[in-house]
Amino acid sequence: MKAVIQRVSQAKVEIQQQTVGEIQQGLLVLLGIHEEDTQEDVGYLLRKISQLRIFSDEQGKLNLSIQDIGGAVLNISQFTLYGDTKKGNRPSFVKAARPELAIPLYEAFNQGLRELGIPVATGEFGADMQVSLTNDGPVTIIIDTREK
Template sequence: MRAVVQRVKHARVTIKDTISGQIEQGFMILLGVHEEDTLEDAQYLAKKIAQLRVFEDEDGKMNLSIQDISGAILSISQFTLYAQTKKGNRPSFIKAARPEIAKPLYEQFNTLLIEQGITVETGEFGADMAVELLNDGPVTIVYDTKE
């Protein structure tokens, strides 16, 4: 799994002019599922993100987790994170998991975060979405469970 985690002041996702998910301070996550990913990848990634300490403490140091600040997550599925761009000008997405594999793993990832007490808002798997965010910092962390 690949996740692009952005610390945000607020974020929202809109589908056909309707807000599907919206958060205040927290993380906006773009999540890509690889064809070889399993539940173990989702478990590992959810734990790492829940414990990621990039929010400022009283001394201004990035020392607090999303749980420490009672933040929320906007989780967006994004198969394009597995774009292969080495050859030609049109990316290939052959390494991205098929929807029948990716959707359950994306949903399980979100459930694992919720089980850790984190509020999670989402878009809609496979939908054409408009995502807006105010990046805070900016702080952007990329995780890849295969690296």
């Protein structure tokens, strides 16, 4: 799994001009699922993201997690994170998981965050979505479970 994590003061996702997910302070997660990903990858990513200390404490140091600040996550499925551009100019997405694998892992990730007490908003898997956000900092982190 590959996650692009952005610390945000607000974020929302719209489908056909209707807001389907929205958060205030927290994390926007763009989540790509690889064809070889498993529940183990979900667990690893849950631990990393829920404990990632990228929010400022009273001294202005990045020392607090999403759980510490009571923030929320907007999680957006993003198969294009596995776009391969080595050959030609059109990305190949053959390494991205097919929906029958990706959807259960995406849903397991969302459920895992909720079980940790983190509110989760989502878009719609496979839909054409418009995502808007205010990146706070800016702070952007990339985690790839293949590099653990």
